[in-house]
Amino acid sequence: MVLFSCFLVGGLELETDLLTRRQRAIDEGWRGEVEGLDLTLRFLRSKRAQAHRAAATGRVDLGMPALPRHRPGHVRARRRPQPGREPRAQG
Template structure:
């Protein structure tokens, strides 16, 4: 599954605005199939945004590289 870097959240906002404008045009033109496709894409985009928000809220701890004890010490 593709993971979204939290730094890309502003780009997801831009994509959503574009998709919403395209969806409105599809509604105005009566392109029902296009509206359904855009709705599906918006649902996936919003899911990825939520995933990125969760990832941004997750704390990570650097434990360093493990070392092996030297023989005889």
């Protein structure tokens, strides 16, 4: 949850800064800059909504992965040498 709350605080500061920069771009007539800032604001808001959804669902327990067990007496098969290649030296 610490990461989520840091994102909200930092996200609000980012959004405020982006809105200020967007207004300046409008005042200066920088259309391309306005479009770029609009896109960035859209991504920021989308990421914030994603963080809200993740915080609402909480943690998910994925459990421990099952590891393959070694079977006693089981020996791995050796590879057959391919034609035209010399077998590797066993070290």
